[in-house]
Amino acid sequence: MSTALELLKKHWHFSSFREPQESIINAVLDKKDVFVLLPTGAGKSLCYQLPALMSDGVCLVISPLIALMEDQVKNLEAKNIKALMLSSRLNHHETVIAFDNLLYGDYKFLYLSPEKLESAFIQEKIGQLQLNLIAIDEAHCISQWGHDFRPAYLKISALDELHPNIPKIALTATATEAVSKDIIENLSLRNCEIYKSSYIRDNLHIRIQKKENVRKHLLKLVRAVEKPVIIYVGTRKSTLEYQRFLMHNGIKATSYHGGMSHEQKSESLRLWKDELCKVMIATNAFGMGIDKSNVRMIIHVHLPGSLENFMQEIGRAGRDGKSAVSYLLYNDHIIYEANQMMQHSLVSPEFCKNVYTKLNEANLIAFGELTEKLYSFDLQEFALRYLFKQSEVYHALSHLQQEGIVYYDQNTSRSSKVRIIEKNALLFQLQSARNIQGMLLQLLLRSYGGIHDHLTNINETLLAAKLNENKQSVINALIQLNADKVIQYKKSSHAMSIRFLVPREDNFVFQSIKKDIVQRNKVKNDKFKAVIDLINRDQVCRQAQLLLYFGENLEIPCGKCDVCEQKSKQNPIDHQLIADRVISLLRDSDPLDLSEISTGLELEEKRLVKTLELLVEKRSIDLNLQNQFYIIE
Numbered sequence: 001m002s003t004a005l006e007l008l009k010k011h012w013h014f015s016s017f018r019e020p021q022e023s024i025i026n027a028v029l030d031k032k033d034v035f036v037l038l039p040t041g042a043g044k045s046l047c048y049q050l051p052a053l054m055s056d057g058v059c060l061v062i063s064p065l066i067a068l069m070e071d072q073v074k075n076l077e078a079k080n081i082k083a084l085m086l087s088s089r090l091n092h093h094e095t096v097i098a099f100d101n102l103l104y105g106d107y108k109f110l111y112l113s114p115e116k117l118e119s120a121f122i123q124e125k126i127g128q129l130q131l132n133l134i135a136i137d138e139a140h141c142i143s144q145w146g147h148d149f150r151p152a153y154l155k156i157s158a159l160d161e162l163h164p165n166i167p168k169i170a171l172t173a174t175a176t177e178a179v180s181k182d183i184i185e186n187l188s189l190r191n192c193e194i195y196k197s198s199y200i201r202d203n204l205h206i207r208i209q210k211k212e213n214v215r216k217h218l219l220k221l222v223r224a225v226e227k228p229v230i231i232y233v234g235t236r237k238s239t240l241e242y243q244r245f246l247m248h249n250g251i252k253a254t255s256y257h258g259g260m261s262h263e264q265k266s267e268s269l270r271l272w273k274d275e276l277c278k279v280m281i282a283t284n285a286f287g288m289g290i291d292k293s294n295v296r297m298i299i300h301v302h303l304p305g306s307l308e309n310f311m312q313e314i315g316r317a318g319r320d321g322k323s324a325v326s327y328l329l330y331n332d333h334i335i336y337e338a339n340q341m342m343q344h345s346l347v348s349p350e351f352c353k354n355v356y357t358k359l360n361e362a363n364l365i366a367f368g369e370l371t372e373k374l375y376s377f378d379l380q381e382f383a384l385r386y387l388f389k390q391s392e393v394y395h396a397l398s399h400l401q402q403e404g405i406v407y408y409d410q411n412t413s414r415s416s417k418v419r420i421i422e423k424n425a426l427l428f429q430l431q432s433a434r435n436i437q438g439m440l441l442q443l444l445l446r447s448y449g450g451i452h453d454h455l456t457n458i459n460e461t462l463l464a465a466k467l468n469e470n471k472q473s474v475i476n477a478l479i480q481l482n483a484d485k486v487i488q489y490k491k492s493s494h495a496m497s498i499r500f501l502v503p504r505e506d507n508f509v510f511q512s513i514k515k516d517i518v519q520r521n522k523v524k525n526d527k528f529k530a531v532i533d534l535i536n537r538d539q540v541c542r543q544a545q546l547l548l549y550f551g552e553n554l555e556i557p558c559g560k561c562d563v564c565e566q567k568s569k570q571n572p573i574d575h576q577l578i579a580d581r582v583i584s585l586l587r588d589s590d591p592l593d594l595s596e597i598s599t600g601l602e603l604e605e606k607r608l609v610k611t612l613e614l615l616v617e618k619r620s621i622d623l624n625l626q627n628q629f630y631i632i633e
Contacts, residue, residue: 004029007053008046011079018043020195024169025051028133033192034169035139035184039199040315041291044171045072048135052109053081057132058102060159061111064138064150067265069111071291076109083109086116099125114141114152117159127162134159136187139170140308143182144402144520151402153186160188173315174308177551199311199547200554203318205325206542207562208535214301214329218242219249221327222279227296228272231281232313234302234338240450242281242301252277258285259415259457284309293320300328303338306527307534307549330535342528347395349517353510355396356405358386360504370503377408377498381461381471399520403513407499416492417455418444418478421485430486436477439467441486455490538563559606578603578611579620583631586621591628 004025008014017025021043027034028051038044052059063069069085076083084098084107101107110129116122136142142153159166170183184192211217222229233239239255246253254268254277272280273292280286284304298317304310310328318324359365362382363375379397383390400406420427420441431441443466448456460478464471475491482489502509534545541557541564548554557564578601585600586592594612598605612629615621621629 002054004050004054007050011053011081012046020197021047024193024195027193027195028167028169029054031167033167033189035180035189035192035194036169036171037175037180037194037196038171038173039197039201040173040312041293041319042173042197044173045137047171048133048169049076049081049109052133052135055132057130058107059109059133059135060126060129060131061109061135061137062114062117062153062156063111064113064141064153066113066262067269067290068137069113073109073111075291081109082107083111086110086112086122092121095122095125099128102129114150114156117155118152123158123162126159131163131166134163134166134168136168136170138172139183139187140172140175140179142170142186143175143179144516149402151404157186157188174311174550176308176549199550199552200543200558201315201318202558203321203323204314204543205323205560206314206546206558207325208328208330208538208542209562210331211329212331214331214334215242215245217329218299218301219246219251221297221299222246222251225296226278227294228275228292229279229297229299230286230295230313230316231279231299231301232286232304233281233283234341236283237449238302239281239283240453244450246279246281251279253279253281256280256282256286258283261417261455264454284313287313287316290316291319292316294322295319296322296324298324298326300326302334303328303330303528303531303535305342305524305531307530307546308527310531310534311546311550328535335532335535338528341391342525344389344391345395346521346525347392347399347517348521349510349514351392352396352399352513352517353506355388355393356400356509357506358382359406359498360500360506363498363500365500365504368503368505370500373499374409375498375500377496378459378461379496380459380465384461384465399513399517402520403516404501405509405513407501409497409499415457416460416478417488417490418448418451418458419453419455419488420444420451421488423452427486430481436467436469436473437481440474440477441481443467444487455488556604559604573607573610575611575614578608579615582608582611582615582629583620586629586631591624591626591630593626593628597629 002010004022005017008017024034024036024047028048036044036047048059048061061069061072063072066087069087073083073085082105084101086095086098090098102110112122136153136156141150142156143149168187168189170187170189172183175183209217218231231242233242236257236259239257243253243255254271256265256268260268268280269290271277295317298314300310300313304313314326317326362385365371379393380390382388383393397406397408401408422430427441431438431445440463443463444451444458448458450456460471460474464474467474478487478489478491481487530549534542537545541554542561543558544554559568581601582597585597589600592600594605594608597612598608601608612621616623619632622632623629
């Protein structure tokens with residue numbers, strides 16, 4: 001059998017491993033459970049892919065995003081390694097064929113989402129496979145105190161019954177000590193080997209700047225760089241607004257957010273990866289597993305919800321090891337908006353109980369009753385009916401789902417979609433008409449940016465409420481406009497849905513979830529406060545602040561962030577004074593190297609280099625074969 005290094009050269013075309021990849025691979029080959037915490041771009045996927053190739057059977061990879069899985073499968077297939085992915089686009093017959101291929105077709109990797117594991121049929125089929133390894137990617141999603149909690153990750157434990165003796169490897173790029181402990185406990189990693197690497201990115205310049213005119217400065221930054229750029233925004237609407245802004249100013253840009261269809265996301269990603277568009281404008285839905293090495297600039301024009309998110313997102317720059325820069329642009333309005341969004345997300349246990357009670361009432365669920373039925377659900381309609389804020393209902397549902405009280409299918413790709421395809425005088429005439437079609441067209445154009453450019457998610461219930469019409473009248477008007485070729489209308493074929501997971505006991509449910517919701521709100525608020533602190537602490541090295549948050553100390557400031565650069569300008573280097581101190585030190589010592597001079601003078605190495613170069617040029621000092629400096633007599 002080929003060695004790990006031989007397979008690395010054959011399939012990945014690398015001549016050596018990065019630290020600590022080889023140690024991780026050996027631990028996996030020794031059938032040990034492993035927890036891997038390595039920065040974005042450190043080559044985590046290789047740590048499970050390579051040992052899986054060296055073992056008989058299939059490696060099961062659990063991953064949170066379709067785009068992430070597709071990217072991994074595509075990369076493996078390009079190396080002539082057989083891999084497949086189970087997605088919702090496969091019907092039952094196709095799924096059966098996929099498992100037959102895994103059993104008999106020499107496939108080495110099966111990728112699927114944690115939600116797929118909730119299916120008894122999928123569990124049965126996985127139980128029939130010969131597995132060699134279970135890999136849990138983006139493992140921080142299993143911790144409810146993490147930044148991307150996915151309740152379905154908690155169901156991964158079902159694999160312990162199906163394959164009790166198969167080793168597991170959990171991988172993530174961002175986890176605090178508390179989240180790391182949570183991952184190990186929730187996945188039941190037994191006597192696991194733990195591998196952590198420094199978060200330090202020597203090639204990344206972190207700059208946080210207050211700018212009253214964010215768009216003007218953004219334009220200046222983007223124009224100054226030729227290579228790919230990612231701009232992170234806070235809302236789906238903002239992706240389209242910034243895309244139009246850049247395109248209007250002659251910069252090719254595309255966008256990406258969670259509400260786009262799979263086809264739209266794939267096309268947008270293709271344009272950016274092939275560098276047909278320089279700029280990708282995205283919400284935080286974009287990024288996991290996006291492997292593009294030459295991103296030179298990341299720009300945030302909103303406040304990330306946590307430093308975990310921020311660290312992951314800026315880590316997508318400079319993966320080729322060359323210099324890259326991250327900007328966080330903000331002003332008072334951006335901070336105010338972020339704070340408002342945060343406060344709206346902190347729904348109380350009492351509000352969650354109220355939402356739970358109304359859900360039961362709306363679906364005629366009696367006390368003590370539990371049905372297996374899947375109930376259709378319209379979030380906007382529900383919020384309007386009970387006079388709730390839509391965003392607060394969404395966050396209450398998230399809490400109820402995390403607590404295992406309800407299951408909420410929020411697949412937004414199933415939303416109805418509209419694109420206005422008529423652009424001439426007829427559109428103006430139709431808008432001017434005082435009928436439902438005219439008023440509906442006006443409302444669509446006012447409410448949805450980019451509706452001329454591509455199919456846009458709409459909600460008929462919300463449109464009906466704004467027009468003071470019933471929902472069916474709005475649907476009929478949309479159907480007629482579609483028939484008249486004024487718009488392209490794709491009606492939702494599946495409603496969102498709710499499943500109740502416990503018998504209805506309002507007070508018992510409230511008491512069981514109260515403590516966790518209070519704690520979860522505190523964690524979310526603390527994470528947001530950490531972002532504000534990073535912005536406000538403009539006298540402390542940005543990289544040092546980030547590293548400290550993740551439990552790592554940076555002994556010497558990075559010298560590259562906006563804080564360090566500002567201090568450097570305020571404290572110019574006095575080369576003559578340093579030169580005198582260097583000469584004095586070398587007269588009293590044997591030859592010394594750069595590190596020893598730095599220690600002796602208590603000066604950072606980077607503040608010494610130029611002075612030493614000047615002294616060598618003047619022939620005051622020289623270097624010996626051991627790279628030590630000495631005085632020329």
